[in-house]
Amino acid sequence: MVLHQILRYVASLALAALAAMPAQASEEAAWTALRQGGIVLFRHANAPGGGDPDGMRIGDCATQRNLDEAGRAQARRIRETFKAQGVAVGQVLTSQWCRTRETAELAFPGRQQDEPAFNSFFGDRAKAQAQTSTAKRILQDWRGPGAFVVSTHQVNITELTGIWPASGEGIVVRFEDSKLRVIGRIMP
Numbered sequence: 001m002v003l004h005q006i007l008r009y010v011a012s013l014a015l016a017a018l019a020a021m022p023a024q025a026s027e028e029a030a031w032t033a034l035r036q037g038g039i040v041l042f043r044h045a046n047a048p049g050g051g052d053p054d055g056m057r058i059g060d061c062a063t064q065r066n067l068d069e070a071g072r073a074q075a076r077r078i079r080e081t082f083k084a085q086g087v088a089v090g091q092v093l094t095s096q097w098c099r100t101r102e103t104a105e106l107a108f109p110g111r112q113q114d115e116p117a118f119n120s121f122f123g124d125r126a127k128a129q130a131q132t133s134t135a136k137r138i139l140q141d142w143r144g145p146g147a148f149v150v151s152t153h154q155v156n157i158t159e160l161t162g163i164w165p166a167s168g169e170g171i172v173v174r175f176e177d178s179k180l181r182v183i184g185r186i187m188p
């Protein structure tokens with residue numbers, strides 16, 4: 001009886017270790033790709049709530065959903081993790097929303113440039129196809145040097161990759177045969 005319980009326990013540990021391996025391998029592959037000039041799509045860091053308040057205006061942060069202290073800490077961890085991983089950053093694009101711009105500014109100070117192709121279309125799904133097509137062209141044209149960083153929104157990343165990222169999560173991608181392929185996921 002005791003031997004059976006021990007064997008079951010050892011088997012469950014082995015299964016847990018096997019289940020964790022792909023996530024670790026995925027993250028290692030993601031960092032390797034970024035060190036080689038890859039592309040990462042970050043969902044903005046933590047900004048409580050969902051969507052945007054009625055009357056939201058680009059350029060007026062008082063009308064938008066913004067980062068909280070946890071989100072600011074997440075964005076600073078992105079910066080620290082990129083340094084620790086030895087990733088050189090070539091370009092940083094953001095949507096025009098304040099939460100994506102602040103994420104990028106805290107993670108990569110002074111580097112971000114607005115790019116409307118990465119604006120949220122959460123409130124207007126009719127824009128999804130055109131914006132996603134433009135975003136793909138921008139990503140496909142990247143040649144380096146350094147990693148290409150985009151600070152954007154869940155809807156954009158999900159439309160591009162099929163993945164629903166957590167706040168502050170990065171999805172590392174590359175193009176293969178003109179198709180966007182996910183390499184891995186990184187968390188700050």
